[in-house]
Amino acid sequence: MGDAAGISPELTAKVLADEGVRAAAEITVIGEERVLAKGARVASVSLDIDVARDGEPRPRRAGRPLLIDLQHCDPAEIPLGEISEASGRFATVNFRRALAMAAGGEADAVCFTPFNKAAMRLVTPGYDDEIGFSAEAIGFHGVAKEFNVLDGLWNARVTSHVPLKDVAGLLTRQGILDNLRLTDDALRAAGIARPRIAVAALNPHAGDNGNFGREEIEVIAPAVEEGKRAQIGCDGPFPADTVFLRARRGDFDAVLTMYHDQGQIAMKLIGFDAGVTLMGGFPFPICTAAHGTAYDIAGKGIAHPGAMRNAMLLAARMAGREAAAAA
Structure with a gap:
């Protein structure tokens, strides 16, 4: 209780x-x-x-x-x-x-x-x-992390309860890769045989080829490629303002976001009275x-x-x- x-x-x-x-x-x-x-x-x-x-x-x-x-x-x-x-x-x-x-x-x-x-x-x-x-x-x-689950859609995140100003400095290739592995394991434990994971960008328009930040080029995309080499079904980075639309229509089983509210806002708008938090x-x-x-x-x-x-x-x-x- x-x-x-x-x-x-x-x-x-x-x-x-x-x-x-x-x-x-x-x-x-x-x-x-x-x-x-x-x-x-x-x-x-x-x-x-x-x-x-x-x-x-x-x-x-x-x-x-x-x-x-x-x-x-x-x-x-x-x-x-x-x-x-x-x-x-x-x-x-x-x-x-x-x-x-x-x-x-x-x-x-x-x-x-x-x-x-x-x-x-x-x-x-x-x-x-x-x-x-x-x-x-x-x-x-x-390593344990929070996942949000709603109607078959999962949200994982690389950083969680930290100030927004610290997020960019906390993102590393290894950290993103570790979270991809943990997300893949959690989805499989829940019965999803071949998880499909979308990775959200950090910056507007996924950085716009470096015009709005280089985290996508230098950190996130290399981690995604390494995840693919490790046989994890992942893709991205995708702009955060559209990735949940794609996941919602069935393109992905989960979205790995870079910080807390990036995913929480989307998930709670989708269904506030039905969402689950899992500590995986x-x-x-x-x-x-x-x-x-x-x-x-x-x-x-x-x-x-x-x-x-x-x-x-x-x-x-x-x-x-x-x-x-x-x-």
Whole structure:
């Protein structure tokens, strides 16, 4: 369960009541029974789940989600729609426990309803994003990146949570090539046998042959050519203002963008209530909805569960494929 001050309790209840989600996986919820009960009331759903207090035996009956109740948050003490240390601590404790379970082999994938980064920083001052937090929590030292997924279209990015003024200096041939490899691996893990990846340019009109910047000539295009030599199905760099139109019509499975908003704006315009964020590269899938905690509508019962439902189903599908490959 994510941030208790936003729509996360409501979304948790809604996906737990979804028969399609329940049928896709054995679900264990990490959180607090009182917070989930409040979320169910807000969502106007009735939950058929088992509950175990932390440290107690965990019943596992087919088709019934299990809530591990950590008994660590009284919803009456959480100011609704506001950033608070209490809501950040609730989300942080739950996330650490879920990651530990997956790292220890007790779970095949991790999903979380939305976090609020400012609230998380009140508890963990060095918190930048979920990737860094997850890596620290499980002692992971490999390469992991965020992907956004919507209606079969994927968006990957070379740089992410950095100031825009730093982006050009952070682009390297090797960095772009590493992200092409990671994107190709993630798409294959999701069941796409021969991924087709478009690479976005950094500058307007893909640099216009060097008139608007030389990153395309000196960095991006050479990385794409090296990716092709490595048998990755990639092409580009393409102007960023048209590449998503081509991908949307089916020319590509994914677009590798150079910075955060270059892809995020396009994906959220395509479908804000359905997009999924996947953290790829970890030993197990980590997924969430691509939107945030929506403090402005918290407690109103109107949060759309589509993105969170898609996140759960993607995580289950990827975990199922990994389990089948390991068998």
